[in-house]
Amino acid sequence: MFYEPASGHGLPHNPFKAIVAPRPIGWISTRSAEGIANLAPYSFFNAVSDTPPIVMFSSSGRKDSLHNAEETGEFVCNHVSEAQFKAMSQTSYAYESGVSEFAASGLEEADCRVVRAPRVAGAPAALECVVTEIIRPRDREGRHCDNWVVFGEVVGVHIDDAMLTDEGRFDFEKAKPVTRLGYLDYGMAPPVVTLARPK
Ligand SMILES: Cc1cc2nc3c(=O)[nH]c(=O)nc-3n(C[C@H](O)[C@H](O)[C@H](O)COP(=O)(O)O)c2cc1C
Secondary structure (H helix, E strand, O other), rough: OOOOOOOOOOOOOOOOOHHHEEOOOOOEEHHHHHHHHEEEEEEEEEEEEEOOEEEEEEEEEEHHHHHHHHHEEEEEEEEOOOHHHHHHOOOOOOOOOOOOOOHHOOOOOOOOOOOOOEEEEEOOEEEEEEEEEEEEEEEEOOOEEEEEEEEEEEEEEEEOOHOOOOOOOOOOOOOOOEOOOOOOOOOOOOOOOOOOOOO
């Protein structure tokens, strides 16, 4: 089949996000200016630079994570492991903005070193970020989409020592990342294969 998105796909559900899959999940924690902790998963998330390290997440509509990142200039990206899969899903619930998803989802906050936002205790890794820019993508007519892309420079990296191999590598097979597929589907850590770059 072929379709042009502007004309509709004709399928029971939009396949776009199932095609752009698996996507890593940025489990974004922030703290409001009033001091309330916030936590939510974002699969429009990725790394976009490694020197310096920069990540981004995209908010579809104006959500609390965007609001807090804008207001405080900080966010934290927590790694989602299989062990915290269900809690991660629970944090996507639309709680009132005065409610912390940490407490509501049975998760504990751990302190960050550089930013005021908390991180998720027990996560295999967490990236402390300082907001560098927030942009709104445009369509081909130049009209803004209903999305806000928040970029942040990683200023602190937490790694659970238990996730490191004897050679000092972050061990994918121990960290067991959960990824987002299409529809209501998720991917669990796939087998790892190693392949040298072509010379
Ligand atoms: C796995 C997963 C990935 C999600 N990815 C996104 C995303 O990329 N962008 C977005 O706006 N919402 C996404 N959502 C929905 C938000 O997590 C949800 O709207 C949440 O309530 C936002 O919380 P906040 O207002 O505290 O930021 C996702 C939900 C799940 C379960």
